[in-house]
Amino acid sequence: MATEFSQPQSIQARIAALNLGQVGKAPTTATPTQDESLQRPPPAPRSQTANLPATMSNGHYLGNATGNEPNAENQNRVLPPPTITRTGEKKPPPPALPPRKHSTQPSPALPPRRPTEVPQRRGSNASISSAVSTMSAISIGTNSSARTSASRTPSMDAGRKLAPVFDHNTLPPLPPKRTPDQVEKRYRDIERSRRGLKPTKSNPNVTTVEVASPPSLPSRPPQRAPEPPTRKDSTGAVGKLPPENPPPMPARSALSYGMNKPRESDPGNGVNEVPGPANGAPPPIPASSKPDLASILATKPKPPSSPQPPSQPACLTCRDFSAPDNHAAKFPKETVPSIDWLASQLVAPFTSPTDQARAIFTWLHHNIAYDIISFCNKTYQPSTPANTLATGLAVCEGYAGLFTAIASKAGLESIVVSGHGKGAGFSPLEPGEPIPAEYTTHAWNAVKIDNGEWKLIDTCWGAGHVCIRERTYTQKFSPRYFTMGNNEFGLRHFPTNKSLFHRTDGRSQIPWDEYILGPHGPAAALPVTIYSGVAEEEGISETKLRPSRLRIPTSPNMIVQFRFENICEHWDPRRHGAGAPYPYVLRVQNPHARKGRDFLVFDTDGKKWWLDVESRLLGQKGQSVDLYTVTVVDGKSARGMGVEEMRMAIGRKGMSFGGVAKWELD
Numbered sequence: 312m313a314t315e316f317s318q319p320q321s322i323q324a325r326i327a328a329l330n331l332g333q334v335g336k337a338p339t340t341a342t343p344t345q346d347e348s349l350q351r352p353p354p355a356p357r358s359q360t361a362n363l364p365a366t367m368s369n370g371h372y373l374g375n376a377t378g379n380e381p382n383a384e385n386q387n388r389v390l391p392p393p394t395i396t397r398t399g400e401k402k403p404p405p406p407a408l409p410p411r412k413h414s415t416q417p418s419p420a421l422p423p424r425r426p427t428e429v430p431q432r433r434g435s436n437a438s439i440s441s442a443v444s445t446m447s448a449i450s451i452g453t454n455s456s457a458r459t460s461a462s463r464t465p466s467m468d469a470g471r472k473l474a475p476v477f478d479h480n481t482l483p484p485l486p487p488k489r490t491p492d493q494v495e496k497r498y499r500d501i502e503r504s505r506r507g508l509k510p511t512k513s514n515p516n517v518t519t520v521e522v523a524s525p526p527s528l529p530s531r532p533p534q535r536a537p538e539p540p541t542r543k544d545s546t547g548a549v550g551k552l553p554p555e556n557p558p559p560m561p562a563r564s565a566l567s568y569g570m571n572k573p574r575e576s577d578p579g580n581g582v583n584e585v586p587g588p589a590n591g592a593p594p595p596i597p598a599s600s601k602p603d604l605a606s607i608l609a610t611k612p613k614p615p616s617s618p619q620p621p622s623q624p625a626c627l628t629c630r631d632f633s634a635p636d637n638h639a640a641k642f643p644k645e646t647v648p649s650i651d652w653l654a655s656q657l658v659a660p661f662t663s664p665t666d667q668a669r670a671i672f673t674w675l676h677h678n679i680a681y682d683i684i685s686f687c688n689k690t691y692q693p694s695t696p697a698n699t700l701a702t703g704l705a706v707c708e709g710y711a712g713l714f715t716a717i718a719s720k721a722g723l724e725s726i727v728v729s730g731h732g733k734g735a736g737f738s739p740l741e742p743g744e745p746i747p748a749e750y751t752t753h754a755w756n757a758v759k760i761d762n763g764e765w766k767l768i769d770t771c772w773g774a775g776h777v778c779i780r781e782r783t784y785t786q787k788f789s790p791r792y793f794t795m796g797n798n799e800f801g802l803r804h805f806p807t808n809k810s811l812f813h814r815t816d817g818r819s820q821i822p823w824d825e826y827i828l829g830p831h832g833p834a835a836a837l838p839v840t841i842y843s844g845v846a847e848e849e850g851i852s853e854t855k856l857r858p859s860r861l862r863i864p865t866s867p868n869m870i871v872q873f874r875f876e877n878i879c880e881h882w883d884p885r886r887h888g889a890g891a892p893y894p895y896v897l898r899v900q901n902p903h904a905r906k907g908r909d910f911l912v913f914d915t916d917g918k919k920w921w922l923d924v925e926s927r928l929l930g931q932k933g934q935s936v937d938l939y940t941v942t943v944v945d946g947k948s949a950r951g952m953g954v955e956e957m958r959m960a961i962g963r964k965g966m967s968f969g970g971v972a973k974w975e976l977d
Contacts, residue, residue, distance in 0.1 A: 498963055499945070529606025532599040627665070627766075627794040628850075629881040632673075635666045639673035644703055650696060654720035664723055665760040668768070669793060671717050676774040676788050679705055679713065683777050683784040707732070710771040711754040724759040728767070730806035731826075735777050739837050740828065749823045751807055765813045767800045768793045776843065791847050791878075799854055802830060830854075837861040840973040845940055850888050851971065852878040862977035863936065865926045873897055873913070873938070874921040891951035893940040895920050895971070896961075900930030910939075912957050929976055936974045943967035 489497070638660060647653045657674060658667040682704040685691035691706050696716035699709040711727045718725035732753025740746070755769040773792040777784050792800075797813045801821065806812060809820045829838055839861050841853050856875045863871060877884075884892045894912060901909040913920040929936050941949045941957065945964040949957075960966070 495963075495965070502959070502963060526609040529603045529609075532601075626879050626881050628879040629883075629887055630665075630794075632666070632669050632790070635661060635670035636673045639670045640677055642674065642678075644678040644700060647700065650700060650716055651720050653700075654717045657717065658721040658723075663761055664758075665766075667721055667723060668718065668725075668758045668760055668766070671714055671721070672768060672770055672773060672793050673788070674717075675710055675714060675770045676786070679703055679710060679774060680786060681771070681775060681777055681784045682706055682709075683782055686777070687779065687782050705771075707771040708754045710774065711756050714756050714758075714768075714770045718756075718758055726757050726811075727754055728757050728804075728806050728808070728811050729754045730804060730808075732769075732805075733803040734772065735779050741837070746824050746827055749805075753804070755804060757811060757813065765797075767797050767804065767811075767813055769800075769804070787844075789843075789847060801826070802854070830859075842970040842972065845969045845971050848889060849892065849940065849971075850878045850882045850884055851875055856972060858974065861975055863926070863929065863974050865929065865932055865976050867927060869926040870923050871926050871929065872921065872923050874919065875938075876919040880918070889950075892917070893942055893949055893969070894952050894954065894957040896939050896941055896957070896968075897922055897924070898937045898939060899924065899928060900934040900936075901928065910961050912954055912961070914954055932976050934976050936976065937970065938972040939968040939970055941966055942969050 639657060642653060642656055653674075654671075657670045661667050661670065679699065680703060682691055685704075686706055694702075694705060694709045694712070696713040699705045699713045705713065708727075708729075715725040715727050729751055730753060731749065731751060732755070734753060737752075753771075755767065755771070757765050757767050760766045769792040773789045775784055775786040776789075796815065798816055801812055801814060805823065805826045812818075812820045814820070837860065839856060839859055841856065845851075846853055846856075852875065857872065882888075884890065892915075895915070896910040896912050899909050899911060911922055911924060913922045915921075941952070943949060944952065944957075944960050944966050949966075952960075
């Protein structure tokens, strides 16, 4: 019995039939009512976005019918029942699709597109996307009405992300700034690349070494050229033979000489011999070829002669005292048994009284210290030379007494001189201040040196210097208090005994007021401030430093000349000092310069230094002007640096200075 499907069934009926186990039987048909078919809601239209037009993928691109309409409804408005396939039964073929209706109505016009709002982003040009929709490559070749739906959809942008908002705090840090050293190095590299040949000047003080020329060879005796042989021609004229080789000598047998037998005649070799004296005496020796004995002895090496001591210059500043200075350092006071033994040991290697006195002077520097505690507390007592040697402490009177004791034991003439000294605790008189009475504060020595000359020396100041404010003593050797002349020595020493000035300028003495005020009179009572140490080590004369006054007037249209020179005309810094001289600069207060000051370089010829400056460029009243040596430039010693090279280095390279003198602007 065939199953009839003449009338379709509803879904509710078929579900009920299955639940009741009536599978395979004809279910009860139920005809839908007209109301149910009419109440079925129509399909909801698809929503479209403003920028995404309706797609036409359901319609053919050649037709003009709307492609997104639903299929036509069944006439009975009831869906057909599903086909149930039992086990082992073949599945029936699917029903044929209903024919598609071709619409004759034109396609509706698309709504106008609204412009896409692109988010504005700051600082990024790559994150702004285009708002223009793309079109399919197929639609480009067709008419304008057959456009495809190739516009970008939200699903296509699911993997894209917008760039983050620009934030200054998230930027990478800037590279670090250059340090001052790096800036200076960059300037140095630039200057080094631009710098040409360095100008150099020859040193006028070139030490010449005379090399003894070798002795001349003895003169040879004159040799006379042999006269060419002559011959007489047929006319009787004498002529020279042509330069032909002589004929070969005939061979001669040894038997022809007679073998110790007297030879009576020549066997005939063609050469005539000169006959000797008739008495059988030997022939005379030719005097012309006799060598000269004096010339031969001149070529022989001479035996070494006894070494002569090198001649010492008359100037003590340029004299070499390395031998007595080194010898004096070999006898520490702890090993000295007595003053007699010390005196004999110090002067034994030297015959010059000057070298002997220098050895004693240097020994006091190494072994005696200034008693600064007793001096500041004013508790020092007069001491004997033996007490000074035992304790190793003394004030000026102890130094002078021990020097004279050792010098006297060594056979030198020496005395102790007392008087006034412009040392620690002394302050120059202010202009208008009354001149004090003469008084005694110091002690020094007078010793007779070479040529019977009396020399004034100060062993106390030569051993070191003191600081009253800090109550300290610095042991520093100052040989200038042994080598300076007596006239310069008298600028800071005034003896009580007026016969002990020992001046060399023709003046037997100077008055007290001239000494206490200074060499330039009352108007220059305050001399220029000179720093100790540098001027002495570099061989600068303090008495030749100009301006010599402390205060410099700042008058308009005034040229101030700063100059100084070596301590001696024979002074050579390379031989007597520490090496080639340093360059010298003058520091002035210039408000327009870097850091408010400027450095002016001195010109020099190796012996003197000078610099002319307008007074208005020095600074203002109350400021100071300083003279310095430039000791280090760019980490290297500045000794021997030229003037132009120094000017190029100022302001561009690091420098170190040493103070020489100071002035004040008035």
